[in-house]
Amino acid sequence: MSIGVALAAVAGADPVPLLVAAVGPQALRATGELADGTLPFLAGPKVLADEIVPAITAAAGGNPRVVAFVAGVVTSDIDRLRATALERLAFYDRIPSYQRVIGLAGASRAGEVAVIGDEETAAAEVRRYFDAGATEVVFTQTDLGSADDQRRTWKLLGELAR
Structure with a gap:
């Protein structure tokens, strides 16, 4: 069995970045x-x-992109959304590579790592990711709560991106 990768190139265009999870x-x-x-x-x-930034930076011999994917939502209903996050992210609790990073974060379940709170809490967490070496932060699972929670999350992230 052989595995190959074909990359297309367009004359004069910048190469498409390759990012790996x-x-x-x-x-x-x-x-x-x-x-x-x-x-x-x-x-x-x-x-x-x-763990992550030092390891990839040493291997890259430079400054690689570190695009932190963060399960997160801005809400006033923290307890309910934390329970939802524990349920919806439970799949990752069984995967050894995720179990490792969840444990290194001081948590025992994936839903505990999710950023759930008001605008001030979420903004502070985003800053912590950047301070830790993330070059970009992407919130995922913004649909854990209501449509209003999702709008609040997107609004905050838009404001932080300015």
Whole structure:
């Protein structure tokens, strides 16, 4: 069996960046050597600062992109949304690579790593991700709550992007 990769090129265009969802040491080493960056998911700021950013940066020999994918939502109903996050992210609790980063973040379940709170809380968490070495932060699972919660989340993220 052979596996191949075909990359298309357009004359005069910038190359499309290759980002890999890597969180483990070996995957980060390969990603740093071969790709433009990583897309860690469920890796909190401490995990980024202590594990992911140093590993991929050393392997890349430069400054790779670290696009932190963060489950998060702005809400006033924190307890209900935390319960929803625990339920909807439970799939990741069974995957060894995610179990590792969740544990390194000081949590035991994926839903505990989700950013859930008011605008001030979410903004502070976004800053923590950047301070930890993320070059970009992308909120996912913004639909954990109501449509109003999702709008609040998008509004905050839009304001932070300015």
